[in-house]
Amino acid sequence: MGDTSHSHTHGGEPCGGHGHDHGHSHGHTHDGQPCTGHGDLDSQEVRDAQAEAQAMTDVVAAFLYYKTYSLNTAIYRRLHSIDELSEEHRKIVSSLGTIDKIKKAEELLRENYKFILNLTYANTVGSMPNPNEDPDKLREFLKMFFAYRERTSGKPAKDHHMDKVISTLKQFVRDWSVEGKAERETTYGPIMQALDDEFADTRPEERGKINVLVPGAGLGRLAYDICCRGFSAQGNEFSYFMLFASNFVLNKVEQPEEITIYPFVHQFSNVANVDDQMRAVRIPDVLPSELPYKDTADFSMTAGDFIEVYGDDEEKESWDAIVTCFFMDTAKNAIKYLETMWHAMKPGAVWINLGPLLWHFDNIEGEESVEFTRDEFVQLAKEIGFVFDESKFRDDVPATYTANSKSMLHYTYSTFFSVAHKPK
């Protein structure tokens, strides 16, 4: 199998908003561009393309800045705090192993950085030197790259982007590790079951003709799992962080568990013991290129804003199923999401949804956002025309998103699960 298709129909969003993650970090990574009046189409296209290029460069910069940023915030600042203690206190801290812990964390951050360099290289081949070849060449490139950034943007990378780099590591745990299995089962599990039920009459060998769309696909595991059941699946994703990561895991990895990352090394609060914090996670748990129905089922990823890509005339009534998992609340205006889904779904198609309502643009300075309660949201979908299967509705499916299972602080969503149809 060749590369999983990455159609680049990245539409961008002229007045788009910055990410607002609260734990689930899909979509919306581009900072707002000033809303200029629409000129002629060509100059608008040029501006869009420039904004896209800038957005991608910002994400590259964030990945490449990981080492410097993490060392400063996680390591040097902590060692400095210990230096500032009285000699007596410093001795106690040293005897507890706290200094050794910080030094161990430094080691693991450097390991993470090697992985991040490879991931970035895989997405920018030709633009940066191969990190596995000449280290001097890479160093020289990074020096020039960040000198240019400092001159033009004032900062090597955006602060909130650095959080996204770290949360990208946790996305790998969620989607492509043994450790993420429990989390996937609670969230992807009910969705897969509903898909199986919906198409119970079609044998897996024949399901390749059934097209399933997965908006907010993240690192692609749900789309992949759907494909493993015989369906043709397409994931759509807006965030370059996710797109870089999914491209890497879907297309560049050659062996199961060939990569080791340390996704929890950044967390120094609510840690029971050092082993929990420093634990390794191996990815991927399965090889994404191994698809049992690869002869009959297609698997692809698209990049771009869901509304722009699937609101297109070409997408009209194209999809037999849309599954949304922790996606609907990424909308500034969920009506647009629902209308786009309606447009893209064939008459009779099914929409399966599971997620919370952590409206991503809620309370973001300068952003428009409409927040619905769960009851309002379900009513809204009915107004659009969706017909819910009331017997399948569940209003309290406990679920986590990129959780650290060993943390002393747990975020648990009471998600709701629904199955609805666009009537024939």
Place this chain on the structure above:
Amino acid sequence: MGDTSHSHTHGGEPCGGHGHDHGHSHGHTHDGQPCTGHGDLDSQEVRDAQAEAQAMTDVVAAFLYYKTYSLNTAIYRRLHSIDELSEEHRKIVSSLGTIDKIKKAEELLRENYKFILNLTYANTVGSMPNPNEDPDKLREFLKMFFAYRERTSGKPAKDHHMDKVISTLKQFVRDWSVEGKAERETTYGPIMQALDDEFADTRPEERGKINVLVPGAGLGRLAYDICCRGFSAQGNEFSYFMLFASNFVLNKVEQPEEITIYPFVHQFSNVANVDDQMRAVRIPDVLPSELPYKDTADFSMTAGDFIEVYGDDEEKESWDAIVTCFFMDTAKNAIKYLETMWHAMKPGAVWINLGPLLWHFDNIEGEESVEFTRDEFVQLAKEIGFVFDESKFRDDVPATYTANSKSMLHYTYSTFFSVAHKPK
């Protein structure tokens, strides 16, 4: 019974840090003051007093700014977002009741503001007009107050202080409502049980001679509950937000459930239905002045930094028990907390602790902070000299802190519980 004593030994912290709450918002509300070299004692005292006065004024301003701030961020911004929708979408949103919901929220914010005005007045009698008397006089006062703030500080109130005003409402739920009962039972419950076990040989009527200290006392319920078992209890608190609130509930309230607040009206994400969001909470569930052992047991609150107040020579070996609940992780340097506790405890005294390790100064720009794992922390306490009762140690007590039980997002801490002694 007269006012619960509020000794004002508020020491301040010359290089103190700003609050960093993550859900539990006790302590550390004063913004950092520049660390100037120590001059002579008198001028240092003057500076400390000025910093204290400024800190208190900032908190008063935050309370008084609640209405304007909440209307702007929670109401007007949302109505504006709906105005910006297409006419068709606006009609749909209107039919769902989303606009009515926002208008209802506005009403309840105004109700909250009445309560907050009374709370602020109770703590500043003489400085501001009584909000229940002449509305024109109050309006005039507020106009002048904020005009002065704008001139001198540039802003009516600090942004992160506004979050604290809202979290103060939730503190009332935790400590003084029927709704908070479950949360109190999981956190205060094991502590009360351990205290009862420790002093099982002393009848409640005779427990007044046993002095129990509660650092990070918040709104005072744990100290009050301890007093209800016959012990003499003293709560200590650093945050003026908490101190204002505890003074009000402990000293000014005359009837159980005489006050109605709407603590969850600000949350528009992860809401199942409007009733959940708009629900009223009545406070207090019990009348704090009703103490069953008031003739034998003392109940008091002190204001100030724990290390400064209880590190004093006068406090040496004064306490029979110290109970810490969600407190130890408020330290920049937990060794200082432990040393202060050791200093203030009588030989043979007991220390009962329950909480997570959400180090409050972790990753705060410009702050010193040492973060220990749970294992390191327990080892540290042993180094200081504490002897743990291993049979009572529990490493996973699930607990929430000022939770909204009806939210679709839950934060749960895996707290640890311990009983230790300062040997005789």
